Amino acid sequence: MNVEWDENKNQQNKQKHHISFETASYVFADPFRLERYDHSENNVREEDSFQTIGKVEDVLFVVYTERFESYRIISARLADAEERRLYYGNSKKRNQDWRPANI
Numbered sequence: 001m002n003v004e005w006d007e008n009k010n011q012q013n014k015q016k017h018h019i020s021f022e023t024a025s026y027v028f029a030d031p032f033r034l035e036r037y038d039h040s041e042n043n044v045r046e047e048d049s050f051q052t053i054g055k056v057e058d059v060l061f062v063v064y065t066e067r068f069e070s071y072r073i074i075s076a077r078l079a080d081a082e083e084r085r086l087y088y089g090n091s092k093k094r095n096q097d098w099r100p101a102n103i
Contacts, residue, residue, distance in 0.1 A: 002070040003028060017077040024062050024076030030054035034086060036097040038063060052101060053079055053087045
């Protein structure tokens with residue numbers, strides 16, 4: 001799949017989280033990444049969005065939508081401690097709708 005984003009949003013994300021969408025786009029190539037539907041209170045978009053945790057130099061947390069044949073990145077940041085534990089399989093909260101992305 002292709003990866004796309006809004007360049008203005010990318011610039012805002014770099015300022016806020018110090019992660020570019022260019023870097024975050026590589027998370028989709030991680031064969032061990034996890035994903036789930038975005039049930040967060042921040043999900044007020046009219047389209048479905050998803051959360052993924054994957055490794056690109058460091059473990060990242062990325063929110064995205066799927067549009068046609070593309071992933072569209074909405075936000076990206078470093079994963080927090082619990083998200084890192086989930087990624088490495090060291091969390092008791094593994095069943096929170098997270099699943100391997102490549103199934």
